[in-house]
Amino acid sequence: MRILYHHRTRGRHVEGVHIRGIVGALRELGHRVDVMSFPGADPEHETAAATSSGKGGLAGVVTKLPGVVFEMLELLYNLVTLARMGRAWRTAPPQLIYERYSLFLFATVWLARRRGIPLVLEINDSALVTRVRPLTMRGLARRIERWCFRRATGLVFISTYFRDIAVQAYGDIAPSVVSPNAVDLPRFDPARFDRERLRAERGLAGRTVCGHIGVFAEWHGVDGFVEAIAHRLESVPDLALVFVGDGKTLPAVRELIATRGLADRVLLPGRVPHDEVASWIACMDYAVLPNSNHYGSPMKLFEFMGMGVAVVAPDYAPVAEVIADGRTGWLFPRGDAAACVERVLELAQRADERRRVGDAARDYIASERQWRNNAEQLLTLVPDGAPA
Structure with a gap:
């Protein structure tokens, strides 16, 4: 089947990983997939510089505009989409459109219905949830x-x-499936790495390592977790913490670590290219997700588990859909920083438990949460009469 994957994102970081994962899996299933990206975005060829900087390009300029101006441009992008889709139809008519849904974007749905082509929307964002960038025209977005x-x-x-x-x-929405994030298991394979060499190079030899990878944002709770555990680290002298990433709360975390004299116990390497993420996870004995949100499916969760590194995580419903408490990870009551800290400290001294649960986590990912599972799921939404 000829599939057109359409998205209006910058195609970087987590969204780029997701796009590449779905596109690659569909191609492995034998389909021809063309990707139509936002002008200047190319998630299939993301460079290390782009991954680490997060700046530049047309999208970077547009995202800095005031809210109402930004949303008006999002509406106008429907005209761009119609023109680009028209050209695509003339050169290589798709038999299925798969779109990463964006707010205010309706042109693709309208055109697909007009042409009688199946269209599947992947919902990662919505006017119904709290967003990083607040909505100005919320009513119109919801309509x-x-x-x-x-x-x-x-x-x-x-x-x-x-x-x-x-x-x-x-109310009565289109037929749907629930498809959490996934992982490219061959890339996230602990057997690829010399764990002891990496730990020695990064000053982690002989330590029990608990880690985290992600954006330092308020809703991820890294700053609160570090503050809560800082005065308890003396009780577990072999425990080291590794927090990979950057963001708004990173300066506060750095200051806290310096003030408490914890530079030898808490490692902050900053943001790294996605190609290096697995090597950092390889250094960890287990991981922690201090906080999340009610609706998201954290990509880092799947990458940890794919590497056989089990996670201490809050019991939000999307997380609990993936982690079976005590079997493929450990859940604590969301919002309870003290409970999170207690579980992390307890597990620091339970190597057998960490290995048992980590092995079960990787087995779960291998059987149910590789990108091919997502691709197979989305194709079940295509009517039987659609061209193959």
């Missing part, structure tokens, strides 16, 4: 979203919670 969710051929939600709030708000 467009309702129209798209009802008229697409199918919808792929990243969590059951996400689908439930969409059904509650919009």
